[in-house]
Structure formats: C-alpha cells, structure tokens
Amino acid sequence: MADQYLGFDLSTQQLKGIIVKSDLKLLHEAKVDFDADFSKYGIEKGVLTNPAEGEVFAPVAMWLEAIDLVLHRLKEQGADFSKIRGISGAGMQHGTVFWSQDAETLLGGLDGGKTLLEQLDGGAKGEKKGAFSHPFSPNWQDASTQKQCDKFDVALKDPESLAEATGSKAHHRFSGPQILRFHQKYPEAYKVTSRISLVSSFLASIFLGKVAPIDIGDVCGANLWDIKNGQWHEDLLALAAGDEGVEDLKSKLGSVPQDGGLSFGTVSPYFVQRYDFSSETQIIAFTGDNPSTILALPLRSSDAIVSLGTSTTFLMSTPQYKPDPAYHFFNHPTTPGLYMFMLCYKNGGLAREHIRDAINSQSSPTSSTSWDLFNQVATSTPVLGQADPKTDPARLGLFFPRPEIVPNVKAGTWRYLYSNHTLAAVAKPDAKSWPIPSADARAILESQFLSLRLRSQALVEKQGALPAQPRRIYLVGGGAVNPAIADLAGQVLGGADGVYKLDIGGNACALGAAYKAAWGTGRQRNETFEDFLEKSWLEEGFVERICDGYREGVWERYGDVLRGFEELEGRVIRESGEGGSGVENAGGKVEG
Numbered sequence: 325m326a327d328q329y330l331g332f333d334l335s336t337q338q339l340k341g342i343i344v345k346s347d348l349k350l351l352h353e354a355k356v357d358f359d360a361d362f363s364k365y366g367i368e369k370g371v372l373t374n375p376a377e378g379e380v381f382a383p384v385a386m387w388l389e390a391i392d393l394v395l396h397r398l399k400e401q402g403a404d405f406s407k408i409r410g411i412s413g414a415g416m417q418h419g420t421v422f423w424s425q426d427a428e429t430l431l432g433g434l435d436g437g438k439t440l441l442e443q444l445d446g447g448a449k450g451e452k453k454g455a456f457s458h459p460f461s462p463n464w465q466d467a468s469t470q471k472q473c474d475k476f477d478v479a480l481k482d483p484e485s486l487a488e489a490t491g492s493k494a495h496h497r498f499s500g501p502q503i504l505r506f507h508q509k510y511p512e513a514y515k516v517t518s519r520i521s522l523v524s525s526f527l528a529s530i531f532l533g534k535v536a537p538i539d540i541g542d543v544c545g546a547n548l549w550d551i552k553n554g555q556w557h558e559d560l561l562a563l564a565a566g567d568e569g570v571e572d573l574k575s576k577l578g579s580v581p582q583d584g585g586l587s588f589g590t591v592s593p594y595f596v597q598r599y600d601f602s603s604e605t606q607i608i609a610f611t612g613d614n615p616s617t618i619l620a621l622p623l624r625s626s627d628a629i630v631s632l633g634t635s636t637t638f639l640m641s642t643p644q645y646k647p648d649p650a651y652h653f654f655n656h657p658t659t660p661g662l663y664m665f666m667l668c669y670k671n672g673g674l675a676r677e678h679i680r681d682a683i684n685s686q687s688s689p690t691s692s693t694s695w696d697l698f699n700q701v702a703t704s705t706p707v708l709g710q711a712d713p714k715t716d717p718a719r720l721g722l723f724f725p726r727p728e729i730v731p732n733v734k735a736g737t738w739r740y741l742y743s744n745h746t747l748a749a750v751a752k753p754d755a756k757s758w759p760i761p762s763a764d765a766r767a768i769l770e771s772q773f774l775s776l777r778l779r780s781q782a783l784v785e786k787q788g789a790l791p792a793q794p795r796r797i798y799l800v801g802g803g804a805v806n807p808a809i810a811d812l813a814g815q816v817l818g819g820a821d822g823v824y825k826l827d828i829g830g831n832a833c834a835l836g837a838a839y840k841a842a843w844g845t846g847r848q849r850n851e852t853f854e855d856f857l858e859k860s861w862l863e864e865g866f867v868e869r870i871c872d873g874y875r876e877g878v879w880e881r882y883g884d885v886l887r888g889f890e891e892l893e894g895r896v897i898r899e900s901g902e903g904g905s906g907v908e909n910a911g912g913k914v915e916g
C-alpha cells in the first residue's frame with residue numbers, strides 16, 4: 325500500500341532524506357555529508373569562500389550529485405519508493421539558484437538512464453548547455469552585501485519600516501540584497517537568467533521536473549515580500565531589479581501560492597524511471613529549513629525550539645505579528661494567521677567547535693573531534709565563572725569566528741568581567757581572570773543562550789507561579805545530542821516544563837518536511853496542519869525530556885547579568901559594528 329512520505333533537508337553541510345509512514349513513524353533515513361562525500365568540490369563545511377569580498381557560496385552541481393546519492397542510499401537501506409505518496413522538503417534559507425534559459429527544457433526532458441549532474445550541469449567552464457546561469461548559490465553565511473543592505477534599509481524610509489513590511493530589516497544573507505548584488509556583479513548572467521529559485525524551491529523543481537513556485541513561508545527571507553498584503557513588494561522589487569524593471573524580476577521569481585500544503589503536481593518521470601517512484605507521487609510545496617523545523621512538533625504558546633545546526637536559530641510559533649529590526653517574522657509555512665518568530669546566529673556550531681578543538685588540542689597533540697572534554701569543562705566551571713558569586717566578577721564573552729548577524733558585527737572574540745554593574749575588558753587573560761581555552765567552554769554556551777533570552781523575553785509568558793520564560797525548550801539539529809549544551813540551555817533560558825529533544829531519530833527539519841508531505845497529500849477538506857499532527861502525535865514515543873529547564877536561583881543569576889550582556893554587545897557594536905546604529909543592532913531589551 326502506498327502510504328509513505330518522503331522529506332528532505334538540504335542544509336549547509338548535508339542533504340538528509342527521511343521516510344515516514346502515514347502514522348508519522350520513521351521508516352528510513354539517509355544523509356549525504358558534503359565534506360565527507362564531495363571533497364572534490366574544494367568545499368569546507370559545505371561551502372566555498374572568497375574572504376576578500378566576504379562571499380560564501382556553494383556549488384549547485386554538488387547538490388545535484390547529492391540528490392542522486394541520497395536516493396541511492398535510501399534504496400540501499402531498503403526504501404521502496406513505489407510506496408511514496410508525497411514528497412516535500414526544506415532548504416537552508418535565503419540562498420538563490422539562478423536558472424538558465426534552457427532550464428525548463430532540460431528539467432522536463434531528463435533521462436532516467438543518466439545522472440542529474442550529467443544532464444543539468446553545464447560543466448566547470450560552461451562547455452555544454454546547462455540549466456544554470458551561474459554555477460554557485462550564495463550561502464546564508466555570506467556577508468558581501470552591506471552596500472545593498474544599506475539601500476534596502478532606506479528604501480521604505482528606515483529599517484523599522486522594512487521590518488514592518490517584510491518581517492525583517494535588511495540582512496546580508498537575504499535574497500533581495502543578494503539578487504541586487506548578483507545583478508550588479510554579473511549583469512550578463514542576470515540577463516540570461518530565466519528564473520530565480522530559493523534553495524527550497526530549487527529542490528522542489530528537481531523533483532517536479534519544472535521550475536517550482538517559491539513557498540509562502542520561505543519567501544519572507546528575501547526582504548521582497550509584503551507580508552500583510554500577501555504579495556511582492558513593488559518598491560523593493562524595483563530596487564533589486566534595477567534597469568531590467570519590476571516585471572522582469574517578477575517573472576524571474578514567479579508567483580507564490582498562499583497554500584503551504586499545495587501539490588505542485590506529480591513527480592518528474594526521471595524519478596519514476598530511475599528509482600521506481602509511482603507516477604502518482606505528489607510534490608508538495610518545499611519550505612525553508614527553519615519553517616520546516618517548526619512542523620516537526622505541535623508547538624504550544626511559549627514553547628521554543630532551539631536549532632543547533634551550523635547556525636543557531638531560536639523559533640517560536642505565534643499569532644502575533646510584532647516585527648522589529650532586531651529579529652525576524654515569517655509567514656507560518658502551513659497556517660494562515662500564524663507567524664514564525666526567529667533569531668538566527670551565524671556563529672553557532674562552528675564557533676562551539678573552535679573552542680572544543682582548542683580544548684582537545686591542549687590535552688592531546690592528536691586532533692580529536694570528541695565533545696567529551698568540552699562538556700566536562702563546561703559543566704564543571706561554575707555559573708558565569710564565579711567560584712564565589714559574592715566576590716568574583718561574572719565572565720561575559722562574545723565568540724564570533726565569522727561576522728555575526730545578531731548583533732551585526734565583524735568577526736572577533738571579546739572577553740569581559742562584570743561586577744557592580746560595570747564591565748571591564750580582560751586585557752591579559754590569566755589562569756585566574758579567564759583561563760583560555762577552558763573558561764571559554766562554559767562562556768560560549770552562556771553567551772549564546774543569554775543572547776536568546778535577551779531577545780525572546782517579550783514573547784514568553786508567566787508559567788504558573790514561575791516568572792515569564794519558555795514553557796518547554798525543544799532542542800533540534802546536530803548539537804541537540806549534547807547533554808552539556810542541553811543543561812546550559814535550561815540553566816540560562818529556563819523552561820518550566822523542561823528541556824526536550826525529538827526521540828524519533830531523524831532530523832527535525834526533514835521530519836517536518838515529511839509530515840508536510842503527508843498532510844498536503846492526504847489532508848481532509850479544511851484540515852489544518854495542527855489538527856493533522858495532533859491526530860497522530862504520540863507524546864510518549866516522539867519526544868524525550870533531557871533535563872530540567874528552570875532551576876531556582878540559577879535562572880535569576882543569569883537574569884542579573886542580562887543588562888551587562890546587553891551593554892557588552894553595545895560596546896562591540898560601537899567598536900566593530902556593520903551599518904545601522906548600535907541600538908538597533910543590539911536589539912534586545914532588558915525588562916524590569
């Protein structure tokens with residue numbers, strides 16, 4: 325019986341595919357790890373960089389190879405694709421793929437006897453007809469568009485007005501500023517671009533066999549979509565389109581269906597011939613990786629997801645649209661009237677890895693990627709590095725090996741001591757003031773979670789007798805398996821009901837995509853995604869409580885240093901900020 329659903333996650337370092345049954349239980353999962361499987365592309369952590377211009381980008385050809393490989397791996401595990409009724413997926417947000425004039429013909433005529441790479445890639449030197457007008461997709465870590473962002477931020481008056489209209493102020497990685505820069509840097513390639521996809525709609529296009537529409541949730545990561553009016557914002561399109569004009573850019577971007585569960589049609593014959601998919605398999609709108617992640621769980625009011633992937637993101641689902649230049653609002657990927665609140669940090673997993681590696685190399689000359697020592701050091705260091713909270717100052721740091729988004733500052737590391745409401749830079753860290761690298765392990769986790777707490781406190785509510793804080797914290801992404809990170813998340817952020825992770829295996833983002841495929845394909849008339857998920861959700865089997873969230877006394881100590889943390893960010897912005905005023909960039913507000 326055909327009752328299985330396939331979900332993908334095309335993110336920075338991997339392509340993951342998972343199959344669930346209609347009861348939402350996991351059947352198969354497989355992944356392609358870009359660095360391990362495709363080192364021939366010269367990538368590191370999934371991307372190529374041009375530091376002179378702050379560019380970060382990924383080869384589209386690598387993703388084509390990854391699609392064939394992940395399907396091959398699923399098949400090796402026993403997946404029977406003829407049972408798949410629906411496919412959906414998620415892509416890292418903001419990245420754009422530029423299709424050539426030949427794209428539709430090539431996509432529509434794929435031969436199941438050959439690979440996607442053989443048929444769609446134009447070769448390293450463009451020696452044959454290919455489906456792309458540019459071989460690379462700008463990555464969300466790209467920081468090359470400050471000039472373009474400055475234009476976007478004033479296009480509707482100021483960053484507040486841009487955030488009000490599109491859900492976000494201008495950000496380097498957002499597709500609008502990226503398209504404007506692409507247009508300016510590669511005018512010839514822009515001219516011969518027939519369509520522009522996001523990473524999510526690129527992946528959908530491959531499975532559909534024609535260029536697929538951009539999704540209603542993911543479109544909000546472009547600074548081009550007028551959220552309230554549900555349409556492209558003409559003034560912002562005009563800015564990104566330049567001489568070619570609004571209509572030209574509109575036709576490149578295509579129309580955006582309002583329904584996130586819409587079927588775009590059936591799977592491309594390529595997948596029927598090559599992998600035995602049924603020709604009836606439906607392709608349901610693919611969304612961004614963060615919007616897809618919030619579909620992996622029935623999120624309640626004051627619940628928060630912390631996604632610990634390459635980026636760290638903090639996600640909530642809310643009926644309130646309260647945009648602010650400090651954070652992001654997106655359309656909810658399935659449910660009109662709901663929004664996704666998001667904070668996104670560039671220095672997530674890789675910044676933690678830097679400190680892990682420094683700690684490991686101090687104890688042993690051979691390189692190890694084990695987290696054991698990092699965890700041991702982080703949990704054995706006292707709260708805020710204060711052996712005696714009455715006499716010792718609190719250690720507060722910022723650790724940004726790459727330019728950061730929140731706050732918008734250049735790369736750097738800052739270590740400060742905070743006592744009596746006063747901050748002092750640690751000029752010469754020593755074994756007492758700040759032993760490096762050991763004290764950094766706890767300090768980076770505290771710093772990352774303090775930043776989340778500072779910026780999300782207006783969105784959480786009182787929990788019974790406890791002060792306003794999240795009800796539950798759900799950890800997802802690669803770092804969610806780490807018990808020390810979970811422990812620190814609870815200590816700093818709270819969580820009246822505890823810190824949880826998914827217990828279904830798989831990966832939340834791909835799982836959310838598979839659930840969306842199941843809902844979009846099989847939904848009853850007017851059945852909302854929330855009703856659909858609730859119907860099959862098994863709390864016991866699907867999530868696992870990792871540890872307590874709120875700990876009396878500890879949570880309050882972190883509250884006491886929030887003001888100092890905010891001041892530290894303000895200083896760093898004044899010293900190393902990128903555009904905008906310091907206050908706007910800092911973005912959090914200490915309450916009370």
Ligand SMILES: Nc1ncnc2c1ncn2[C@@H]1O[C@H](COP(=O)(O)OP(=O)(O)O)[C@@H](O)[C@H]1O
Binds near residue numbers: 337635676800803804
């Ligand atoms: N045991 C662990 N402890 C902490 N972090 C981990 C652990 N295992 C994996 N990670 C982190 O997970 C990150 C990858 O997460 P993932 O969600 O798969 O990334 P992405 O979706 O961005 O490709 C890595 O950068 C690594 O730092």
Ligand SMILES: O=C(CO)[C@@H](O)[C@H](O)COP(=O)(O)O
Binds near residue numbers: 417
């Ligand atoms: O830029 C953002 C969100 O705005 C990132 O969260 C990307 O969506 C990529 O995430 P991961 O590769 O870390 O999953």
